[in-house]
Amino acid sequence: MKAKRAFLLILLLGLITQISSAQNAFNTFDVGLSGDFIINNNTLLDNWNPTNGATLEARSPYFRGEMEVGVRYVYFFEGQFENSGFRSIFLFIGWSHPFSIADRLTVSPGFRLGNHFMWQDNTREYFAEPAGDPFVFHRNESEFAYEVQLRAAYQFTERTKLQLSTSYNRTAIEIPLSLVYAEIGVSRTFHSPKWLQKLVK
Amino acid sequence: MTSTVLLTLMLMTGITEPDRKEFIEVAADSVESNFKVRTEDLFRSTERNMISLDWVSLKFQNRFDGFYGLQPKFLIDELPVDANFFGVIHPQFLPVALGEIENLRYYSASDFRNEILSSSDQISIESSPIKDGFSFFGSGMILNESGEPGPWVYDSDRVSSNKERFGPAVDLASSYKSGKWYGKGVFRYHRHLNSDLAVQGRMKNMVGFPDSGEFLSVDSETTTGLIEAGYVHDHLRIRARAIHADSEEFLFFQPLGREVPSELGMRQYTLAADGDINPEWGISSYLQVQNKALDYRRNYFEHNFDWSEQTTAFHISANRSSQTNYLEFGSRFRLIDTSPPGLKNEKRAYVDLFLNSENELTESLSFLSGHNLTNNRESTAIQSKAGFLMDFSDRWTTELSVNYSETLPEFSNAPDFWISQRSSLYNDFGISFLIPSEIEKSRRISIHIDQEFRLSPKFNIDVDLAHITHLAFHIPFQQVEYDLNFHTFPGEYTLFENQTGTRFDGVINLQHSLTSTFRHDVSIHVNKTLSGDSEYQSYWKTVPSFLMNYSASWQPFPDLELQSKISYRSVSQWDEFDALDGEQFRSFNPQVPFAFGTFSSKTPTPLKIDLQVAKWFWEQRFRGVIILKNILNKEDYSHPLAAREGFTFVLKGEFRF
Numbered sequence: 131m132k133a134k135r136a137f138l139l140i141l142l143l144g145l146i147t148q149i150s151s152a153q154n155a156f157n158t159f160d161v162g163l164s165g166d167f168i169i170n171n172n173t174l175l176d177n178w179n180p181t182n183g184a185t186l187e188a189r190s191p192y193f194r195g196e197m198e199v200g201v202r203y204v205y206f207f208e209g210q211f212e213n214s215g216f217r218s219i220f221l222f223i224g225w226s227h228p229f230s231i232a233d234r235l236t237v238s239p240g241f242r243l244g245n246h247f248m249w250q251d252n253t254r255e256y257f258a259e260p261a262g263d264p265f266v267f268h269r270n271e272s273e274f275a276y277e278v279q280l281r282a283a284y285q286f287t288e289r290t291k292l293q294l295s296t297s298y299n300r301t302a303i304e305i306p307l308s309l310v311y312a313e314i315g316v317s318r319t320f321h322s323p324k325w326l327q328k329l330v331k
Numbered sequence: 332m333t334s335t336v337l338l339t340l341m342l343m344t345g346i347t348e349p350d351r352k353e354f355i356e357v358a359a360d361s362v363e364s365n366f367k368v369r370t371e372d373l374f375r376s377t378e379r380n381m382i383s384l385d386w387v388s389l390k391f392q393n394r395f396d397g398f399y400g401l402q403p404k405f406l407i408d409e410l411p412v413d414a415n416f417f418g419v420i421h422p423q424f425l426p427v428a429l430g431e432i433e434n435l436r437y438y439s440a441s442d443f444r445n446e447i448l449s450s451s452d453q454i455s456i457e458s459s460p461i462k463d464g465f466s467f468f469g470s471g472m473i474l475n476e477s478g479e480p481g482p483w484v485y486d487s488d489r490v491s492s493n494k495e496r497f498g499p500a501v502d503l504a505s506s507y508k509s510g511k512w513y514g515k516g517v518f519r520y521h522r523h524l525n526s527d528l529a530v531q532g533r534m535k536n537m538v539g540f541p542d543s544g545e546f547l548s549v550d551s552e553t554t555t556g557l558i559e560a561g562y563v564h565d566h567l568r569i570r571a572r573a574i575h576a577d578s579e580e581f582l583f584f585q586p587l588g589r590e591v592p593s594e595l596g597m598r599q600y601t602l603a604a605d606g607d608i609n610p611e612w613g614i615s616s617y618l619q620v621q622n623k624a625l626d627y628r629r630n631y632f633e634h635n636f637d638w639s640e641q642t643t644a645f646h647i648s649a650n651r652s653s654q655t656n657y658l659e660f661g662s663r664f665r666l667i668d669t670s671p672p673g674l675k676n677e678k679r680a681y682v683d684l685f686l687n688s689e690n691e692l693t694e695s696l697s698f699l700s701g702h703n704l705t706n707n708r709e710s711t712a713i714q715s716k717a718g719f720l721m722d723f724s725d726r727w728t729t730e731l732s733v734n735y736s737e738t739l740p741e742f743s744n745a746p747d748f749w750i751s752q753r754s755s756l757y758n759d760f761g762i763s764f765l766i767p768s769e770i771e772k773s774r775r776i777s778i779h780i781d782q783e784f785r786l787s788p789k790f791n792i793d794v795d796l797a798h799i800t801h802l803a804f805h806i807p808f809q810q811v812e813y814d815l816n817f818h819t820f821p822g823e824y825t826l827f828e829n830q831t832g833t834r835f836d837g838v839i840n841l842q843h844s845l846t847s848t849f850r851h852d853v854s855i856h857v858n859k860t861l862s863g864d865s866e867y868q869s870y871w872k873t874v875p876s877f878l879m880n881y882s883a884s885w886q887p888f889p890d891l892e893l894q895s896k897i898s899y900r901s902v903s904q905w906d907e908f909d910a911l912d913g914e915q916f917r918s919f920n921p922q923v924p925f926a927f928g929t930f931s932s933k934t935p936t937p938l939k940i941d942l943q944v945a946k947w948f949w950e951q952r953f954r955g956v957i958i959l960k961n962i963l964n965k966e967d968y969s970h971p972l973a974a975r976e977g978f979t980f981v982l983k984g985e986f987r988f
Binding site for chain 1: 490491511950957
């Protein structure tokens with residue numbers, strides 16, 4: 131109960147202190163590219179070997195923080211199970227709120243909601259005994275996934291930032307898929323051309 | 332709790348009303364089209380109880396007849412469209428794109444504004460006005476129920492079944508208007524794969540042929556198209572409309588106690604003219620030819636409805652409106668040519684005569700009446716209603732009315748009527764049955780009190796109470812037996828004729844706009860059986876006695892909307908499925924570890940919470956929507972045989988120009 135109250139209080143304070151950024155909505159865009167590394171250890175990783183991944187994202191001031199859209203790609207090589215490699219694509223939309231903690235340093239807690247596409251290289255079939263039509267599972271699946279993220283960004287030129295982040299991603303499959311990522315990358319700020327502002331407003 | 336938090340946030344943050352000058356309020360949003368992901372969602376806003384076995388087709392519960400009685404009639408832009416196959420509504424047959432709906436109104440059979448359509452409820456859908464020049468609307472969506480196996484599909488110890496898949500669902504609409512002439516077209520394509528654990532064994536076995544090792548696909552697929560051309564002048568409107576709809580389905584057939592793989596088809600052609608003769612008098616008419624058919628879809632039992640019906644209808648009515656009086660009268664002629672199994676070209680002609688009026692007796696008192704007579708050579712049915720509308724003050728209106736209704740058996744209990752006419756349908760399906768050789772009209776009388784309190788421009792309360800006495804009510808009952816592979820097997824089917832009983836039914840709606848950006852409403856539906864025969868009491872237990880829906884919508888900026896919905900439904904008991912109580916269903920394939928579930932003749936009582944965020948882009952040409960349904964992941968199903976619904980994630984995009 132105390133935790134719930136504390137959460138609500140933090141939520142309230144967060145919103146109370148930030149009420150002005152909407153006027154600048156979509157005037158600028160940050161486009162970032164990061165490398166991703168899975169840093170937790172779980173059963174999934176005992177059976178598959180993920181590559182390092184990459185995340186492409188775009189962020190812009192909106193609604194008391196920054197709205198973001200992006201995509202993360204990771205390939206999981208087969209491990210224990212033959213021909214079980216699959217591509218993982220997390221397509222997301224998110225929101226984060228930057229806190230300035232030093233002259234050029236901001237820390238942004240945020241969340242992402244999205245669809246986690248899991249595209250298998252091969253169709254999995256289970257064969258009947260006695261022989262009959264095999265049971266064929268869906269080769270391509272997609273599931274809801276959410277992610278909470280903490281990102282630190284250091285602005286080392288007027289338009290360029292170095293960003294480091296860690297995020298916890300959970301996909302709602304039958305045996306929930308939970309992964310912790312570390313990311314490092316750069317982002318660059320652009321002034322939004324008129325056509326782009328028109329597109330997103 | 333949600334509302335309290337939002338309210339607190341808004342008060343403390345001091346949010347002022349955004350500048351909405353550049354934002355066009357699209358009327359289609361007024362029916363909360365965001366939340367209308369599946370077509371059936373469209374009707375959630377009507378606060379009516381519904382059951383759906385496959386998330387697509389559905390049966391409405393009206394307050395007079397329950398789930399097995401008359402289903403609502405549909406009007407699209409005031410012209411009838413038929414989406415009813417043996418008491419199951421297939422809303423994907425309605426040729427209107429969900430995002431193009433301007434307004435939707437649900438009229439109860441007792442409502443004075445429910446014009447001529449005998450004793451059934453009526454849903455009137457109004458599509459968006461056609462703009463000058465060319466316009467286009469398109470929407471597409473994907474829906475995922477959580478719980479797919481993911482990569483664990485490769486691990487034979489951890490693999491689980493694929494989940495129910497709805498979609499793709501695509502709606503396209505375009506129109507062109509030049510001067511007084513317009514043309515428009517609508518195309519809809521919906522696909523649905525019946526793979527939920529609770530239905531997959533039944534479905535797969537129905538279209539499986541073990542001897543040859545063939546197991547056909549268990550998908551349902553519907554394509555619907557509409558073409559319409561019209562001429563609209565100040566006082567005259569002429570329209571020509573053609574609708575084609577085809578579907579491969581698993582049609583739930585209650586006398587059998589489960590679905591029948593079937594091909595459904597509907598063709599409808601309408602020519603309509605309406606206009607104003609002078610400022611007081613108006614006239615409307617249409618000629619409509621419709622053909623509906625249920626044909627064979629390959630299945631293990633070789634079940635085949637082999638059923639078709641052609642209806643030719645001509646309607647003409649006149650109305651007179653003045654400041655103090657309203658009068659409408661008219662007639663409809665219908666020639667219905669039915670070909671059920673074992674019978675051919677059974678032609679029946681009906682004439683409907685109707686009269687509706689509203690007369691202001693004093694400044695605060697009006698008299699309302701409505702009468703309808705349906706006649707064919709052999710029988711006559713009447714519906715009659717009369718009441719008073721009293722404006723006690725600017726803020727309080729009361730409507731008190733009495734309603735008497737008769738329904739012919741060919742409309743209230745259509746399959747049983749055709750069996751009584753010696754159709755072989757039930758014999759063909761192997762159903763043993765007990766049906767009287769002649770079914771009488773069903774009859775009921777009801778008393779209604781509707782109150783409306785307009786406490787302020789932002790706060791409205793509606794209270795709608797009804798006491799219903801069924802004088803003769805026919806209840807179909809299939810005492811199904813349990814079968815491992817097909818889940819049910821038909822037991823004896825009985826039509827309990829001329830049941831009597833009384834019911835109470837009440838709905839309370841509260842609508843409140845806290846600010847111009849935040850509104851919320853709650854509706855509570857309560858009903859209770861007061862007396863009746865044992866079969867009557869048993870039948871009405873299928874209807875949950877308590878239903879609550881709360882919704883809150885917050886639009887902090889014109890292009891951003893957040894919504895939450897909370898709903899609760901009390902238990903319903905289906906005595907027809909007593910034999911399934913506690914029995915197991917399991918995943919279809921023996922090649923993987925079985926997944927099991929348990930049938931129950933009672934439905935669960937989950938508290939469900941849905942959340943949604945919608946954002947407009949490109950000056951309202953594109954809208955992206957994310958919906959999280961049933962976020963607490965409470966297992967829910969509205970019927971013992973229905974697919975179980977858990978947490979579901981929806982992505983939807985709409986495009987219009």
